[in-house]
Amino acid sequence: MDDRRVVVTGVGAITPLGTTLRATLEALAAGRSAVAPAKLFDASGFSCADAAEIRDWDARPAFNIPKALKLTDRPARFAVAAAQMALADANWPADRAARDTLGVAIGSSGSDLQARDLGRALAHDPLAESATDVAVFADRILGRLNPLWLLVSLPNMCSAHVGIQLSARGPNSTIMSDWAAGLQAVGEAAEWIRCGEADAVLAGGADSGVQPFAYAAYEQARLFADGSSGGRFVPSEGAAVLLLEERDAARRRGVQPYAELQGYAARGGSCEGGDSLAAAFRDALSAAGWQARDVSLCTVAAPPITAFERTARSAIETVLGNVQARAVFEPKLGHPLAAAGPLDVALTLTCNRAGRGQGAATPATMAARVLASAIGFSGEAVVLALEGQQPS
Amino acid sequence: MTRRRVVITGLGLVSAAGCSVECAWQRLRAGESAVRRIKRFDVSGFPSQVAAEIDDSSLAVPTHSLQLIDHDRIARYADTAAATALEDARLLTADVDRSRVGTVMATGMGRYGHREVFASCAAAAVDGPDAFDWRVLADALRREIRPNAAQRRTPGSIPTSIAMRYAFGGPTMAVMTACAGGTQAIGDALRWIRTSRADVVIAGGADSELYPMGLASFCLLGALSTRNDNPAGASRPFDADRDGFVMGEGAGMLVLEARDHALSRGAHIYAEVAGFGSACDAFRATDPHPDGVGAQLSMRRAIGDARMQPDDIDYINAHGTSTPANDRVETTAIKAVFGLRARDIPISSTKSMIGHATVAAGAIEAIVTTLTLRDQVVHPTINYESADPNCDLDYVPNQARATTVDLALSNSFAFGGQSACLVLRRHEQ
Amino acid sequence: MSGEPADLETRVKHIVAGALDVPVERVHNHASLINDLGAESIDFVDIVFRLESAFGIEISEDDIWKGSIDPSSEATIAAGVERLRATMPEFRWETVPAKITRAELPALITVRTITDYMRKRLESAAAS
Numbered sequence: 001m002d003d004r005r006v007v008v009t010g011v012g013a014i015t016p017l018g019t020t021l022r023a024t025l026e027a028l029a030a031g032r033s034a035v036a037p038a039k040l041f042d043a044s045g046f047s048c049a050d051a052a053e054i055r056d057w058d059a060r061p062a063f064n065i066p067k068a069l070k071l072t073d074r075p076a077r078f079a080v081a082a083a084q085m086a087l088a089d090a091n092w093p094a095d096r097a098a099r100d101t102l103g104v105a106i107g108s109s110g111s112d113l114q115a116r117d118l119g120r121a122l123a124h125d126p127l128a129e130s131a132t133d134v135a136v137f138a139d140r141i142l143g144r145l146n147p148l149w150l151l152v153s154l155p156n157m158c159s160a161h162v163g164i165q166l167s168a169r170g171p172n173s174t175i176m177s178d179w180a181a182g183l184q185a186v187g188e189a190a191e192w193i194r195c196g197e198a199d200a201v202l203a204g205g206a207d208s209g210v211q212p213f214a215y216a217a218y219e220q221a222r223l224f225a226d227g228s229s230g231g232r233f234v235p236s237e238g239a240a241v242l243l244l245e246e247r248d249a250a251r252r253r254g255v256q257p258y259a260e261l262q263g264y265a266a267r268g269g270s271c272e273g274g275d276s277l278a279a280a281f282r283d284a285l286s287a288a289g290w291q292a293r294d295v296s297l298c299t300v301a302a303p304p305i306t307a308f309e310r311t312a313r314s315a316i317e318t319v320l321g322n323v324q325a326r327a328v329f330e331p332k333l334g335h336p337l338a339a340a341g342p343l344d345v346a347l348t349l350t351c352n353r354a355g356r357g358q359g360a361a362t363p364a365t366m367a368a369r370v371l372a373s374a375i376g377f378s379g380e381a382v383v384l385a386l387e388g389q390q391p392s
Numbered sequence: 393m394t395r396r397r398v399v400i401t402g403l404g405l406v407s408a409a410g411c412s413v414e415c416a417w418q419r420l421r422a423g424e425s426a427v428r429r430i431k432r433f434d435v436s437g438f439p440s441q442v443a444a445e446i447d448d449s450s451l452a453v454p455t456h457s458l459q460l461i462d463h464d465r466i467a468r469y470a471d472t473a474a475a476t477a478l479e480d481a482r483l484l485t486a487d488v489d490r491s492r493v494g495t496v497m498a499t500g501m502g503r504y505g506h507r508e509v510f511a512s513c514a515a516a517a518v519d520g521p522d523a524f525d526w527r528v529l530a531d532a533l534r535r536e537i538r539p540n541a542a543q544r545r546t547p548g549s550i551p552t553s554i555a556m557r558y559a560f561g562g563p564t565m566a567v568m569t570a571c572a573g574g575t576q577a578i579g580d581a582l583r584w585i586r587t588s589r590a591d592v593v594i595a596g597g598a599d600s601e602l603y604p605m606g607l608a609s610f611c612l613l614g615a616l617s618t619r620n621d622n623p624a625g626a627s628r629p630f631d632a633d634r635d636g637f638v639m640g641e642g643a644g645m646l647v648l649e650a651r652d653h654a655l656s657r658g659a660h661i662y663a664e665v666a667g668f669g670s671a672c673d674a675f676r677a678t679d680p681h682p683d684g685v686g687a688q689l690s691m692r693r694a695i696g697d698a699r700m701q702p703d704d705i706d707y708i709n710a711h712g713t714s715t716p717a718n719d720r721v722e723t724t725a726i727k728a729v730f731g732l733r734a735r736d737i738p739i740s741s742t743k744s745m746i747g748h749a750t751v752a753a754g755a756i757e758a759i760v761t762t763l764t765l766r767d768q769v770v771h772p773t774i775n776y777e778s779a780d781p782n783c784d785l786d787y788v789p790n791q792a793r794a795t796t797v798d799l800a801l802s803n804s805f806a807f808g809g810q811s812a813c814l815v816l817r818r819h820e821q
Numbered sequence: 822m823s824g825e826p827a828d829l830e831t832r833v834k835h836i837v838a839g840a841l842d843v844p845v846e847r848v849h850n851h852a853s854l855i856n857d858l859g860a861e862s863i864d865f866v867d868i869v870f871r872l873e874s875a876f877g878i879e880i881s882e883d884d885i886w887k888g889s890i891d892p893s894s895e896a897t898i899a900a901g902v903e904r905l906r907a908t909m910p911e912f913r914w915e916t917v918p919a920k921i922t923r924a925e926l927p928a929l930i931t932v933r934t935i936t937d938y939m940r941k942r943l944e945s946a947a948a949s
Contacts, residue, residue: 045527138437154808156808194587217537614882
């Protein structure tokens with residue numbers, strides 16, 4: 001187990017600022033923001049009417065079996081597209097055999113109940129009898145709802161669709177630890193490789209907060225009211241997927257890794273406030289064998305909400321002192337929930353390779369040792385320790 | 393490569409067969425079906441009207457009127473099973489370092505109230521199916537929304553809340569590989585302990601899809617048995633006349649622990665978790681691959697992870713849902729992995745008696761497999777009356793059997809082709 | 822709604838093409854949904870829903886997919902298959918076994934299976 005090391009050899013992402021990582025970085029560098037009044041649904045009835053959405057994008061080219069599109073929700077399409085891009089970025093071989101052990105680990109926070117489809121079935125019910133009389137409910141839903149509804153809503157289908165479209169038959173899991181799920185999927189996937197259960201895994205997050213039940217939930221939790229210094233919480237959508245490989249296998253393939261994943265830590269919300277993040281920072285440092293002073297950059301994919309930003313800053317200060325840090329996920333992209341953590345990593349790694357900083361507000365850095373983290377609504381904290389790899 | 397050995401020291405079960413582990417196990421050994429006509433709500437309008445339904449009064453769960461039908465049931469099942477397992481393991485009284493205790497669970501999609509969702513959607517669609525008014529939806533949701541929606545929408549909140557309640561400081565995680573989820577959670581716990589990420593992990597699954605929308609969504613897929621005139625006979629895995637699965641519900645929680653840690657504190661050990669394997673068919677969204685390619689890979693990986701051979705398996709707790717497709721494909725896959733010896737391995741389906749508890753099933757079945765190893769008895773697959781030429785293995789029909797079981801395999805397969813398998817080993821006391 | 826055979830056939834073909842994501846030109850009357858057009862079990866559920874929505878009638882899954890073959894015994898299946906061979910020579914009979922069992926019947930479901938069923942239902946609806 002100590003012999004097997006894990007590297008990142010490919011990255012792929014689709015965001016509201018670009019359908020590729022490169023496009024996203026260019027848009028960020030040009031100062032563009034994806035935040036605008038929501039169009040996927042009219043959110044003007046909520047205290048946040050905005051969203052950051054992926055527009056004018058056709059998922060079809062990413063699907064080898066386009067028939068499956070009717071069974072996908074937006075996150076599943078984003079996941080497949082990002083995974084395809086990660087494989088291409090890593091120059092992954094096209095042959096079948098290479099895919100038999102290719103694993104998939106995708107994180108997502110929740111699923112869309114498809115309100116409009118439900119409404120279609122329950123239309124013309126002014127007394128909302130379907131909400132009080134099961135017989136009426138059954139008649140409407142069984143008679144009028146698209147029978148594919150459940151398959152579209154099932155959150156595990158993200159990972160399944162990636163497996164199906166990419167012919168990946170390795171270990172396959174869906175992680176749902178709220179907003180930390182995507183980054184946790186990356187950490188767990190690294191463990192699969194370290195333990196010899198796979199040699200390569202597509203790992204990341206795919207999510208969408210741009211749907212009414214999420215807006216209602218976040219409004220109830222007053223997340224829209226509590227903007228931080230850097231901006232405000234605007235739900236977003238997208239996916240970021242990394243290809244993780246066993247280091248020697250990657251070497252034999254002749255690919256230049258972006259980074260080595262040297263530590264993974266996850267802590268529950270068992271401590272008040274930022275303690276779980278601070279504890280996870282310490283665990284990750286210990287796992288990687290780093291000292292706090294070794295860290296050149298720390299990122300937290302927290303939403304720009306005062307309470308969460310404070311948590312992030314406090315943990316960073318406590319454990320890492322004066323390190324260069326981004327305590328909040330890039331506000332111009334909105335917050336894509338579970339996809340934020342892996343997207344942060346993808347942007348950092350791509351910047352490193354290009355030798356420039358991420359967005360106009362961040363100084364250019366060839367960050368060698370990065371602690372990338374994500375926190376969940378209930379205090380979950382996941383931290384990855386990544387060491388950038390110089391081209392040999 | 394040295395890996396720490398991992399054992400099971402506590403069990404907690406909430407199921408239609410009974411809410412104490414031993415009580416449920418007795419019923420399973422006796423071949424008792426827990427499937428009845430659904431009582432929780434009016435099922436007369438549904439094509440499938442039977443389920444292995446948990447009696448709420450057994451859990452001191454207040455009877456809800458339809459207005460309040462919700463699945464905070466899932467949280468209750470999870471909490472009850474976790475508390476039981478932790479007490480069974482005597483983990484909270486022992487001198488255990490809680491910062492080294494992890495929590496991983498598979499739970500259902502999200503917990504929404506019936507009214508919360510449907511009164512709101514109906515309000516927004518009052519003017520017709522193509523005149524959906526999002527502003528009306530927003531207003532209605534604001535009126536109808538019940539507390540803690542931000543936690544309820546994500547499965548992640550359940551393991552987090554359990555970890556918080558008991559001040560467990562180790563890693564926490566929610567997994568949701570649908571019907572393979574419960575098994576997946578145990579496999580992840582196994583890895584955490586092997587790699588010393590934790591010394592103890594409370595792992596399992598909790599789910600209930602037995603509410604109007606849950607039942608409706610499975611009915612729409614045509615996945616459920618419609619044998620309403622014979623509830624106890626509706627779940628008939630591997631039988632020629634099977635016609636779909638029967639819904640179950642509940643929770644299964646196991647305390648997994650590093651073997652040395654368990655021995656040194658004198659914990660009672662039920663069995664050893666020897667191996668885990670997972671795969672994806674990479675074939676279709678619902679139809680399993682006809683040769684069960686993913687299932688074969690999972691089974692082989694789990695057995696290989698246990699550093700054993702297929703010949704070493706003495707019992708298989710099947711996924712055995714009672715759907716025409718699964719049971720045929722699972723049989724094919726078992727034959728491919730075990731060859732001629734497949735006919736000599738007793739295979740039984742717990743779902744024949746307690747239906748399919750969806751995300752919780754794998755965890756519940758891991759508990760059943762654990763007890764099989766402890767007591768050296770395999771429970772029957774009930775309702776086995778007519779042989780299907782495509783399912784011609786030994787499914788322990790109708791009668792439990794005492795037999796030597798040193799190594800057992802438990803299978804779980806999900807929509808989308810995800811699969812997860814566990815290998816458990818008998819613990820010599 | 823029009824009950825003209827040509828119109829019905831076209832509508833059915835477009836529905837099948839949409840559900841199976843294939844170009845409508847490939848959706849021939851004698852095309853097997855499974856063997857020629859790549860249908861899986863969920864697609865049958867989907868097609869029924871689309872037909873119900875388009876034609877405004879309730880469809881029984883058991884009835885529509887039975888087609889003209891009585892599945893109750895080996896003999897009735899054999900007789901039904903013989904009749905089908907005679908009336909549908911353009912079907913790709915080489916893609917199914919010479920002796921067809923009950924499990925293999927779904928492979929015989931074609932666009933015509935659907936059209937025949939819908940024609941009967943619409944005619945009886947018009948008559949009542």
